[in-house]
Amino acid sequence: MLWLTALAVSAQRTSQDYVVTAKGDTLRGQIQLTGKREQTVTLYRPQQNPISFTAADAISYGDTSGPIGVSKLVGAHGRAPTFVTPLVLGYVSLYSGTNMDGARRFYLQPTDSTYIVEVLPASPLLTLLRLLPGCPSLKLEYTETLRSYPYTPTGMSRLITDYNACRRPQQASFSNRHPYGLHTTFSFKAGVNTSRFTTSAYESFTGNHTQSFGYQASTFFHFYSKARTSVLIEPTYITLRSVYGPRAIPNGYAYYTTTRRTAIHYAQVQIPLLIRYTVGHSNWRPYLNAGSNCAVSFSNRSVQEYHHSVDSNQPAVPLKDQTYAITALNDPSLGFAAGAGLLLCQPSFPTLSAELRYDYMLDSFGPSSINHNLLRLDLGVMF
Numbered sequence: 001m002l003w004l005t006a007l008a009v010s011a012q013r014t015s016q017d018y019v020v021t022a023k024g025d026t027l028r029g030q031i032q033l034t035g036k037r038e039q040t041v042t043l044y045r046p047q048q049n050p051i052s053f054t055a056a057d058a059i060s061y062g063d064t065s066g067p068i069g070v071s072k073l074v075g076a077h078g079r080a081p082t083f084v085t086p087l088v089l090g091y092v093s094l095y096s097g098t099n100m101d102g103a104r105r106f107y108l109q110p111t112d113s114t115y116i117v118e119v120l121p122a123s124p125l126l127t128l129l130r131l132l133p134g135c136p137s138l139k140l141e142y143t144e145t146l147r148s149y150p151y152t153p154t155g156m157s158r159l160i161t162d163y164n165a166c167r168r169p170q171q172a173s174f175s176n177r178h179p180y181g182l183h184t185t186f187s188f189k190a191g192v193n194t195s196r197f198t199t200s201a202y203e204s205f206t207g208n209h210t211q212s213f214g215y216q217a218s219t220f221f222h223f224y225s226k227a228r229t230s231v232l233i234e235p236t237y238i239t240l241r242s243v244y245g246p247r248a249i250p251n252g253y254a255y256y257t258t259t260r261r262t263a264i265h266y267a268q269v270q271i272p273l274l275i276r277y278t279v280g281h282s283n284w285r286p287y288l289n290a291g292s293n294c295a296v297s298f299s300n301r302s303v304q305e306y307h308h309s310v311d312s313n314q315p316a317v318p319l320k321d322q323t324y325a326i327t328a329l330n331d332p333s334l335g336f337a338a339g340a341g342l343l344l345c346q347p348s349f350p351t352l353s354a355e356l357r358y359d360y361m362l363d364s365f366g367p368s369s370i371n372h373n374l375l376r377l378d379l380g381v382m383f
Helices: 002-007 124-133 153-167
Strands: 017-021 028-033 040-044 051-053 056-065 064-075 082-089 093-098 104-109 117-120 183-200 214-224 228-235 237-249 255-270 272-280 284-298 305-312 323-326 333-344 352-363 370-382
Touching: 017 040, 064 104, 082 153, 093 153, 104 124, 104 352, 183 237, 183 352, 214 370, 237 370, 284 352, 333 370
Parallel strands: 064 117
Antiparallel strands: 017 028, 017 056, 028 040, 040 051, 056 064, 064 082, 082 093, 093 104, 104 117, 183 214, 183 370, 214 228, 214 237, 228 272, 237 255, 255 284, 255 305, 272 284, 284 333, 305 323, 333 352, 352 370
């Protein structure tokens, strides 16, 4: 139903991202940050060729949440402008960006100036005392001030807001709600899986593998910006089922034969942390996921069943079957996950996804460690 609904939606619409060119024109579409230090802004518009802008070609760029990057000269004698992100705008403005070495730095724009000044993390007070005069209550001459205003986005933003309130209480300071163009989406996924178990100590998971399918359901939080890479946290409830055997096993030349059947059936709560790389800008966008995974197991009903049978030529002797719980699967699990998927993106409508995922998990530790390989298929909707 989700896929049919999406396919009925009209073709791609123009996104609400924007670029203000050096000529003052505002162009709207979908932007992506590329190039070294993400200093190239590429604008994608339907039925038109992509256009790329540098800090010399554009004044600013952003989306519906506000500006993400503005073009500024670093230093009074700067030659080439660079894109920086506004954090606080006011009497004195604060920006963040990467310098030529690729390190993230904070920049101040003093009042009535057209350039910004880099604040070095090793000696921030030297720059702050020079650019933020006339407010003794901040006590910038003391190193203890750094404890109240650390060299972090929160600390530096609070410092500039307090300084502006001290010097110009009648002039408001504006903080950027999404300073780096970061957004969060909430999503649901569900699907089926198939698993295979192995162990390093003994041949428990051998014989004919009768594959039983499990299922999973998850929510995930997607943290993304205008770059191709993004981060996902994906709490997942998953059930795993797998059956091995029955298979004849040695029993010391007894007058009866013994077969073993292993039945895996338990549930986990997994919390993978994934890095996603998305390709393309059309309605259909393939992506790759990879990252670490941890899990807690519960509701373990996994057992090994031993069945004894006597040949018809032998005297009938009652033999009792044995069943043993596989308690090793109660341990927490660690591993990694990787997969590929496809997004169907329609502006003003939820984004749909289909993903094929591979998980490798170590389910118990020690000399008799157990691990499993999991192949899963998920369909999801992202709001």
